[in-house]
Amino acid sequence: MAEQPKERLDRINELAKKAKSSEGLTPAEISERAELRKAYLEDFKAGFREQVESLKVIDEDGNEVTPQKVIDIQRKKGLRKD
Numbered sequence: 854m855a856e857q858p859k860e861r862l863d864r865i866n867e868l869a870k871k872a873k874s875s876e877g878l879t880p881a882e883i884s885e886r887a888e889l890r891k892a893y894l895e896d897f898k899a900g901f902r903e904q905v906e907s908l909k910v911i912d913e914d915g916n917e918v919t920p921q922k923v924i925d926i927q928r929k930k931g932l933r934k935d
Contacts, residue, residue, distance in 0.1 A: 858896060865889050907932060 868886045872878045878886065906926045910919045919927075927933040 858893075861889055861893055865893060906930070 865886065868878060868882055868889070871882070872886075906923060908919065908923065909917060912918045924933060
């Protein structure tokens, strides 16, 4: 069962705190931390990409200036009908 993002971040922070302490991390915890960080970054990048791909950019004059690459992605995903 996959961890929820909040649980994952809590565990990352727990391991970070332990790493800074005099106790340090075991090799298993170092490996776990690396896997958790990788999963966290993948989730972050996916969320950020989704936000960028759903943007509509309007200039000061009210003209749409969304980059063509983003418009093409939006059309492909069915977010645009024009």
